[in-house]
Amino acid sequence: MAPLAGGKPRSFSMSGTRQKARLVVVADKERSELRHLKELPKDVEVVGIGTKFPQGSLDEVECMLLNSVGVSREEVREVFAQNSLPSLKWLHSNMAGLDVIKIPEIMDRDLTITNSKGTYSRSLAEYVLFSAKFFALQTPRLLNQKASARWEKFPVGELAGKTMGIIGFGDIGRATGVLAKAYGMRVLATRRNPELSRGDKAVDKIFCTADLELMVQECDYVVCSTPLVPSTKHIVNASVLSKMKRTAVFINVGRGQCVDERALCSALKSGAIMGAGLDVFETEPLPQDSELWGMPNVLISPHNADQVDGWLDNSIHLFVKNMSNYLEQGSEGLLNVVDIHRGY
Incomplete structure (x- = not known):
């Protein structure tokens, strides 16, 4: 059973059938690795890509991809400040470290959180x-x-x-x-x-x-x-x-x-x-x-030992795979579930 952001067990399923999912991508929309989002299952509706979204436009979003290269912690906080995201269930970070998402707006929510460990x-x-x-x-x-x-x-x-x-x-x-x-x-x-x-x-x-x-x-x-x-x-x-x-x-x-x-x-x-x-x-x-x-x-070295050719492409490939798992199995199918309070 996947843990919550707070470390408690939670589970939500897709009732054994492939469902649709609404996704928001918090990212610098010019990042080249985002081209791999075209590989997402057709059942995924990408509601928006960027760091600024009209108020209320994310009310039905249940999944968030945080592509944090080029996105500050303050910009992430602003997304949550401008949108209550009442339907959000799952957040995936394209980094292995959880630093950028260790903010109250995320830590205090009832979320399943995954990261990209293994990619680097x-x-x-x-x-x-x-x-x-x-x-x-x-x-x-x-x-x-x-x-x-x-x-x-x-x-x-x-x-x-x-x-x-x-x-x-x-x-x-x-x-x-x-x-x-x-x-x-x-x-x-x-x-x-x-x-x-x-x-x-x-x-x-x-x-x-x-x-x-x-x-x-x-x-x-x-x-x-x-x-x-x-x-x-x-x-x-x-x-x-x-x-x-x-x-x-x-x-x-x-x-x-x-x-x-x-x-x-x-x-x-x-x-x-x-x-x-x-x-x-x-x-x-x-x-x-x-x-x-x-x-x-x-x-x-300037904190770049993991920035090899294709490093961010691989992180998006992992997310695409995780999204397929989510659609078919709900939270129980997700890879790399983490406890944000423990930090791993």
Whole structure:
């Protein structure tokens, strides 16, 4: 049974027959990925696409697609302020993170909410392994030698046989584990409910979240892939960093606020850890005066590790599939149902 936005069970069915559904798409109407909406079942009536709709025009809309690239949280709130949407039952976000929809106008409603998790996991897993290899090869040293035309051999590392610890073994974390195992790595992970991953071949040992400091002591690479919820804000703090090996590398593809960035900078400057690969930051864009920019032992990408060719096309394909499921089975057929209050 699918949970509500508030986490309680709910269900609505289509009585075993294919019904019609009215859909509103909250999006920048010029986005190219929206062309895939033509693949929606013929039983779907798209009432409107955009961020501004005449008052009362959405009264019979039961489904909403939020294509949040190019749409601000304020614009989403304005849609709900201008339209009461009394018939709305299901909201789908084309992102995996729930940040843009964690607003009272949505959280206080009796909705089933789905997201696009899984669409971006492989690319983020590849970024993690790239970051790990970046430091194993001592890439900053290679670049310095190239810049000075200096031929100087030195030993480099390999990933096989090393240990990767993953904070948050959800969809992204597991995809990372699968790829790390392909490299011959030992994989550890934390999870709120370790029982969910017992017997999973993508992980060698699973820890409860409270044992994070125990896990990182064993790791050569520590990866943060957890969503941001109150309990994960600054989950990687000075205490956790102090338990890591001095030769360890920290990699973040989750959320910037899951890391105490000041403590991370201190650990990087003091040599408490060897390096960091960061795709997300506490403040984005990363301020120009951030110490991280000038650190040679930090790999920085502008929160784009998942923005591969076709990334948003894939998210719309997932929505189209979900809409077909909705028409045929109601909420019980929906993929990727999330609890917005838990954050995943």
